[in-house]
Amino acid sequence: MNIKFSDRMGEIKASEIRELLKLTQQPEIISFAGGLPAPELFPIENMEKVASKVIREQGREALQYSTTEGFNPLREVIIEQRLKPVGINASLENIMITSGSQQALEFSAKLFINEGDVILCESPSYLGAINAFKAYKPTFVEIPMDDDGMIIEELEKALKEHKNTKFIYTIPDFQNPTGKTMTIERRKRLAEIGAEYQVPVIEDSPYGELIFDGEKYPTIKSFDKEGFVIQLGTYSKTFCPGLRIGWVCGHKDIIQKYVMIKQGADLQSSTLDQRIAAAYMKEYNLDEHIAKIIEVYKKRRDIMINSMKAYFPKEIKFTNSKGGLFTWVELKEGLDAAEILKEALEEKVAFVPGASFFPNGGHKNYFRLNYSNMPEEKIKEGIERLGKVLSKYY
Amino acid sequence: MNIKFSDRMGEIKASEIRELLKLTQQPEIISFAGGLPAPELFPIENMEKVASKVIREQGREALQYSTTEGFNPLREVIIEQRLKPVGINASLENIMITSGSQQALEFSAKLFINEGDVILCESPSYLGAINAFKAYKPTFVEIPMDDDGMIIEELEKALKEHKNTKFIYTIPDFQNPTGKTMTIERRKRLAEIGAEYQVPVIEDSPYGELIFDGEKYPTIKSFDKEGFVIQLGTYSKTFCPGLRIGWVCGHKDIIQKYVMIKQGADLQSSTLDQRIAAAYMKEYNLDEHIAKIIEVYKKRRDIMINSMKAYFPKEIKFTNSKGGLFTWVELKEGLDAAEILKEALEEKVAFVPGASFFPNGGHKNYFRLNYSNMPEEKIKEGIERLGKVLSKYY
Structure with missing residues (x-):
């Protein structure tokens, strides 16, 4: 063959x-x-109760096609419970449900990258992101890290050198793979840099809530004044990865583009899983x-x-x-x-x-x-x- | 901005x-x-029973990450119940679970299309497929239809003319949008043409089981001797679309490529939904x-x-x-x-x-x-x- x-x-x-x-x-x-x-x-016990209830009471809707953006009550509960507490003010138009953060990563490359365009990322970075991005043939420029995360001076140097930079990809909390965390000062500066250079900053936050020592740091998105920060979140590490529920949060004009990509990619994420997650978050305390x-x-x-x-x-x-x-x-x-x-x-x-x-x-x-x-x-x-x-x- | x-x-x-x-x-x-x-x-009633049972008895696995290829018992039940009866002999290595057929369409374009490559499709064709394909900037060559589906002479003419044809896309049963069905002779010929021209034939079959009048026609894939036919199936029209479960069936070397694409795209489809579907198909009679x-x-x-x-x-x-x-x-x-x-x-x-x-x-x-x-x-x-x-x- x-x-x-x-x-x-x-x-x-x-x-x-x-x-x-x-x-x-x-x-x-x-x-x-x-x-x-x-x-x-x-x-497991609570999930069984919630799943039963959702199918029994909302079966016709829960088993049917739904909108690409995601189930509104789920989007609302994410805004209220997961975004507001980390300093992100979002409304429905700022958030789309994805099938895990992995899907948001793939969509980000599809949205921004032409062959040869530059992605700036931490060195090292999450290998699932690298693999998803590679299909779009970018040039990766790796930004060195110290114990405080990505080194901002090195980032600015790279931004000046690579005019075709399409986005900066970072995992600021307990980074995969290094476990390192970016300082508050660098987070603030990174949000400013996005606006200064007009380059989106993709803040991937799957682990930000799993804090063993010390306080929660503010998200990069919380310092975003001009809409250049895109935050990716997920229930995979704090709830159940098998449901494949993540989200992308950003300026409404950018989210509209993600919605168009998702229409072509898979129409929507599972209606059933979205409704189960929403019901769980209302019934029980995820925190x-x-x-x-x-x-x-x-x-x-x-x-x-x-x-x-x-x-x-x-x-x-x-x-x-x-x-x-x-x-x-x-x-x-x-x-x-x-x-x-x-x-x-x-x-x-x-x-x-x-x-x-x-x-x-x-x-x-x-x-x-x-x-x-x-x-x-x-x-x-x-x-x-x-x-x-x-x-x-x- | x-x-x-x-x-x-x-x-x-x-x-x-x-x-x-x-x-x-x-x-x-x-x-x-x-x-x-x-x-x-x-x-709805049976789905509630099945979902409860799956979460209760398999919760640790059903809510966890799983393999990209899909849940083996679901793949087996699709092979046994949905493929064997339409003349397709498949084993596990020939099938991957997708999030609906829409995802299989998007993956197909990603797998085959470089900018400017030719896709041959029926005129008219499914708009969700057209939109998914367009992101990869193909050239569409539309093949006219008569009441018996795509006109094979026109297809061959196009294949001879367009050497950079990457695949033929067809919906042979009760086509979307025309409602027309391809004759058995044309199906057979189309499978042969795939092998002759070494061009994959993507057979999209979401409606093939919803037959009001007459007999089920054999699938194009059932005539495939050399592995050039890729069949896309789904539970969305015969069971519950909200679960987003479809599949792609083809030669193992091709399925391996789809698996790599799916790894980058969303790691896997919902473990919970796959296990619910598999349990339903074993417990109840989908036919x-x-x-x-x-x-x-x-x-x-x-x-x-x-x-x-x-x-x-x-x-x-x-x-x-x-x-x-x-x-x-x-x-x-x-x-x-x-x-x-x-x-x-x-x-x-x-x-x-x-x-x-x-x-x-x-x-x-x-x-x-x-x-x-x-x-x-x-x-x-x-x-x-x-x-x-x-x-x-x-």
Whole structure:
């Protein structure tokens, strides 16, 4: 068979994480690879009640086609419960429901990128975003980070150099993969820079509510005066990822464009899931649920960090994340985390090698660890096994 | 605000149908515009039972992330119940779950089309497909139809002329918008042509099971020997569109590419909806449910056709569809259905003007009527009102 695919298919590769997920479904593997929430925390009983009620009382609407923008009561509840508390004043015209944040990322590239246009992003950045963007053949310019997030001076330098920059992509809270958080001053400055350079800032906030230590920082969007910040949110990390519900929040003229893209892409997200989510948010208190998640993840983070201190060679650096799902490990130069993974898998422990988080390659001496999806005793056990593998290299 | 969008946004317009749906949500309007199933037929009681059971018994998995390809038991049940009976032998590697057929259409363009590549399609064709394809800037070459569907001689002529043809798009059963059905001989020939010219044939089959008169015709895919036919299916017209569950079935090498695209696009379709659908299909008999839908729609089709015969000017031509959701109306040359719609809306009756179904424009003297979503008395009343409006022009 000789079928001609589009040129962009040369850019699209199967995600290493998704492929790994398959491998790591073997129950004997201790996997720190995915970014999965802890399923034992899902509010199963309440979800059963809510789903029953929605189908019984709103079945004709809940099982039918609906509008592309999303179910209005869900949009309202997101505005009220998730956006207002983080300083974002939005109305219905500023928000569209997406099938998870991943869809909002793909739509963002479709909306802004012509082949060769520049995307500025943190170095490293979320690999799912990188993969989604790559299909549109952008040029990635990576902005270095320090412990306070993306370095703003480097960002401005890049903006001056690359006039065809179409957007700045950032994950300011407990970044994937590094676990780092951007300071308030930089957030403020980033919102100003968007307006100054007339370049949209895409603020991806899947982990912003999972705070273990310290206060919630204001969102970049809360400093946005002229509509250049687009905020992406999701229920995947604070509620149930299986429902695939995220949102994009921005200036109404931009949201209208996202709506047109979504019409062509899939007409709308699941009516049933949207109505179940809306009913749940009205009936129950998501903040209380998030508090439970935080309690569990914080313990797991502590155990992972303490185990790393105990079992990893002392020279290895890692982030002590103050929230979110991940810690990021730096090995000495010259080591290849992908090679080490093979050995780790023999010891039945998995992680994601860091190279895929750098859109332009290199940086093989990093890897990402997830602590949200494994029970405490397995975290300790897994890090001990991994420590043994790593010790061979130090 | 001065934001630079991508060039493709010039091609993407809000769908007239979706915009109309908003208008026609006013309860006093008799709308023949959408393509909505009859919500009074949704299996609400059984869906409540199934959803409760799925969340109660499989909550940890049903609310969690899952694989991009889709939930295996759902893929198996589609293979067994929906593909095998229409002559398609598929295994798991040949099928991926999509968020409705619309998503499979968008993915198809992303998979095959570089700017300027040729898509061959029926003239007219489904406007949701046209809009999804347009974002990838193809050249549409429209193939004329007669009462037996796409004219194969014209198709071959176009294939010889356009060497950069990337795929042939067809809706062989009760086509949207014309209601016409392709003959068995043409289906067979089309499968052969795909292999001869090494050009994929995308067979879009949302209505193929809604048969009022006569037998089910074999699918084009059932004649496919070399893997050039890609079949798109959906539960939206035979079960519940709100769940957004469709599928793409094809050669495993092609399905692998669709999987890569879906990873970037939205990771996966709703785990919950997939598990609910799979459980429903095992617990209940979808064919019995489809038989009920057919009974209701056939009556509605009869009433619409009989009312058109009674109330429309005699010179107006229309399709007596043998299945599906639509009939297609041809006015005399020089009339503009979009203009007539404005008058019709004053009389509180709506339809979709035909021009949007022709990717290269023209053909203003057509419109599409849907009969699945209105109760019988309203169909009669609506066609009578429409007849009055049309009579002014004859």
